[in-house]
Amino acid sequence: MTRLVLLDRDGVVNVERPHYITDPGDVELVSGAAAAIRRLNAASRHVLIVTNQSAVGRGLIDMAGLERIHDRLRALLAAAGARLDGVIVCPDPPWAATARRKPGPGMLLEAMAAHAAGPAETAMVGDDVKDLEAACAAGCRRILVKTGKGASFAARGLAPALEPVAIVDDLAAAVALLLAPR
Numbered sequence: 001m002t003r004l005v006l007l008d009r010d011g012v013v014n015v016e017r018p019h020y021i022t023d024p025g026d027v028e029l030v031s032g033a034a035a036a037i038r039r040l041n042a043a044s045r046h047v048l049i050v051t052n053q054s055a056v057g058r059g060l061i062d063m064a065g066l067e068r069i070h071d072r073l074r075a076l077l078a079a080a081g082a083r084l085d086g087v088i089v090c091p092d093p094p095w096a097a098t099a100r101r102k103p104g105p106g107m108l109l110e111a112m113a114a115h116a117a118g119p120a121e122t123a124m125v126g127d128d129v130k131d132l133e134a135a136c137a138a139g140c141r142r143i144l145v146k147t148g149k150g151a152s153f154a155a156r157g158l159a160p161a162l163e164p165v166a167i168v169d170d171l172a173a174a175v176a177l178l179l180a181p182r
């Protein structure tokens with residue numbers, strides 16, 4: 001059973017923007033995302049966001065500013081009765097990326113260790129090939145949503161090494177898949 005569900009942030013939980021999100025006012029939930037997270041909460045699954053935020057490493061925003069964005073995200077979710085068990089951030093810019101920055105598995109492994117979940121009990125939901133690559137490296141289940149950048153990645157086709165990948169419309173569909181009896 002999948003006990004730990006890791007979510008990419010932009011394009012999965014909140015709407016992808018054509019620019020870096022640096023203002024809490026830029027946060028808008030993907031339709032159905034809050035209800036999907038609420039379903040996971042009700043099913044006693046642990047739900048964490050694992051997000052690359054190179055805007056920090058690029059100097060566009062500081063960690064306090066990022067925390068205000070996440071406060072806004074948590075408030076929007078709470079208004080719909082949903083909550084996150086954690087938000088894990090990698091501030092690395094791409095030119096100084098550590099293994100924490102996706103496609104590295106570092107943040108996923110941290111989440112799994114913190115929640116004592118093995119790869120077979122963990123799923124990653126993302127809209128970017130980097131999310132799938134990170135999940136592959138961590139050994140966990142992979143779901144690509146078509147919100148955000150996901151539709152264009154799905155249309156281009158995925159590298160065979162990433163398979164199996166479930167491709168679904170959005171987070172609501174991903175959660176329906178995760179909670180379906182296997």
Ligand SMILES: [Mg+2]
Binds near residue numbers: 009010012
């Ligand atoms: Mg994304």
